[in-house]
Amino acid sequence: ISNDFYPNASLPLERKESGVPYVRPGLHVESYNDFDPLRHVIVGIADNQHIPEACPASNEKIPADSPMRGSKAGRRTQESIDRANECLNGFAQILENRGIIVDRPGAVDWHDRINTPDFSISSGFGCMPPRDCLLTMGKSILMAPMSFRSRYFEYLAYTDLLREYFESDQKCMIEQAPRPRLSDDSFRMDYVAAYEYLSDEETMARSLNKEYSTKETDILFDAADVMRLGKDIFVQHGLTTNLAGIHWIKRKYEPMGYRIHTLSFADNHPIHIDATFCPLRPGLMLLNPHRPLFAGQREIFEKNDWQIVEAVKPAWDNPPPLCYSSTWLSMNTLIIDHKTVCVEASEKAQMEQFDKLGFNVIPVDLRDAYAFGGGLHCATADVWREGKCEDYFP
Numbered sequence: 001i002s003n004d005f006y007p008n009a010s011l012p013l014e015r016k017e018s019g020v021p022y023v024r025p026g027l028h029v030e031s032y033n034d035f036d037p038l039r040h041v042i043v044g045i046a047d048n049q050h051i052p053e054a055c056p057a058s059n060e061k062i063p064a065d066s067p068m069r070g071s072k073a074g075r076r077t078q079e080s081i082d083r084a085n086e087c088l089n090g091f092a093q094i095l096e097n098r099g100i101i102v103d104r105p106g107a108v109d110w111h112d113r114i115n116t117p118d119f120s121i122s123s124g125f126g127c128m129p130p131r132d133c134l135l136t137m138g139k140s141i142l143m144a145p146m147s148f149r150s151r152y153f154e155y156l157a158y159t160d161l162l163r164e165y166f167e168s169d170q171k172c173m174i175e176q177a178p179r180p181r182l183s184d185d186s187f188r189m190d191y192v193a194a195y196e197y198l199s200d201e202e203t204m205a206r207s208l209n210k211e212y213s214t215k216e217t218d219i220l221f222d223a224a225d226v227m228r229l230g231k232d233i234f235v236q237h238g239l240t241t242n243l244a245g246i247h248w249i250k251r252k253y254e255p256m257g258y259r260i261h262t263l264s265f266a267d268n269h270p271i272h273i274d275a276t277f278c279p280l281r282p283g284l285m286l287l288n289p290h291r292p293l294f295a296g297q298r299e300i301f302e303k304n305d306w307q308i309v310e311a312v313k314p315a316w317d318n319p320p321p322l323c324y325s326s327t328w329l330s331m332n333t334l335i336i337d338h339k340t341v342c343v344e345a346s347e348k349a350q351m352e353q354f355d356k357l358g359f360n361v362i363p364v365d366l367r368d369a370y371a372f373g374g375g376l377h378c379a380t381a382d383v384w385r386e387g388k389c390e391d392y393f394p
């Protein structure tokens, strides 16, 4: 495919064309949490991103007042892509200047219609955000079984990189969760049809009853619903992760010594845990004050002397145009180590809160990339953080 659309893609063509997997001496894959010192990360790219036509899963995730409702499917404007890449490249540069290795996804042509035996959709989505697709669990990186039809082939943006990691770190493993079908049988189609007309109160009532558009037919989860805290892994049950997905995570990782916990929040669009409940350093969590934890779910933190602080109000009243996420991307940050955090540059109050909590804050201009799939945490995926698998909840 043409490189014109992919100025930021990771693997240069000559490296691909040699047919020999590239080995990077010293490359290391390992990460057990979101706060130990970051050494190697993937940062998404906006190149060639599309707005796909709505699908049963995506409809439900778009709030009733969002400009995404009814937006026209097609390639995003070049102007918006260039501006988002300016932000993402600037973010990558900040990380590189601190000695962190940064990789970027590979090029995939999202323009073509996606057809499988089970569904057909206007296009793919893009190479942002990597956090949804890749789950780094210790020395393995797993490609997640996501519920948007448009994201069915998104893992292809990472296969060349993962192949390099596999060749370069002889102890790492790359894995793929079972591929879902995403046929009409995978969704409550009547629920989806009604959804467009539901008020926020009605969607909240459904959410509190844990009624989502996805059925339990497929195994579904997005990696961004999984919060890693050493031996304890907390998974949000919601629009992007069903119970079958959580059972699969349990059955896969519990024999390896991890303990899997399910979390639910009072949130009418529970999608991805990383603008809802975020670990900041050992013993400290940041909670979205509009999305309280369900009864009994604070106990494990409180019993183990973890402090839960509420995030301050976001700087903005609305997300930017054509953005899938809420204004709470303010608390979607990238922790570099126990004392250093990257925060979106316009979120002054959030930066002040981190300052008071004892962090050095690095402001990062990223708001104009939000529409491409989220904030600073969403825009990244861990490859290596120093540190071991600790038991924070003995």
Ligand code: NVA
Binding pocket: 269, 270, 271, 272, 274, 275, 324, 325, 326, 327, 328, 329, 332, 374, 375, 378
């Ligand atoms: N549900 C979230 C997704 C953030 C990554 C939000 O929009 O608040």
